[in-house]
Amino acid sequence: MADLMNVDNGQAIINFLKANVPKSVVETVESELKKDFVFAKKKGKNLKRKRNSKKCKTLTRKEKRALGFYVIPKNGVKYTDVIPMNEIWVEYISELLELDKPVPECNSKGWEQFTQTLYRADFHGSILEVVRSKCPSYVGKKGICIMDTRNTFKIVSINNIVTTIPKRECVFDMYICDIKVTLFGKHLCVRPAERSTKKVKSVMHPDL
Secondary structure, three states, X not given: OHHHHHHHHHHHHHHHHHHHOOHHHHHHHXXXXXXXXXXXXXXXXXXXXXXXXXXXXXXXXXXXXXXXXXXXXXXXXXXXHHHHHHHHHHHXXXXXXXXXXOOOOOOOOHHHHHHHHHHOOOOOOOEEEEEEEOOXXXXXXXXXXXXXXXXXXXXXXXXXXXXXXXXXXXXXEEEEOOEEEEEEHHHHOOOHHHHOOOOOXXXXXOOO
């Protein structure tokens, strides 16, 4: 019964259109309606396919840790292999900080913007040296950063040794061409992706 009603309704629409459109296009009404109907069916199929398509699942941080993504052997990376990484980083940070211009004075208006930009930057590939630490054995450790986590930096030294440095306990010097920047590690204890959206408080000489 429902199918008969649909047919009757469809025919009634066609009759209405034939009675109200110009005579020159009456013959094409039915063919045009059929084309639209076929297109609608195809469109419906495409929507069903999209809904049925499976979403790509990414690994969680816990799964990555279980697979050993964050484990780098002590002698697993050569310093010479990461030098190109440092060269790319120098180009990146120089452009980001606009080092072709004079560095703002620490008491100028541009200084806060400069420090915030640096704080939010990516440190992978930077040269870091520990200049102060609550643990004396870390002082003097220097190398290229190959991993930046929430609480640590992993650096490769010139003698091909990977060292994990705790951020909170250390003060670092970062070298950008002929510029040396001092970083207080406790301000960097945030995941890199989150740090790029946060603002660090402007403190000139905080203690460890």
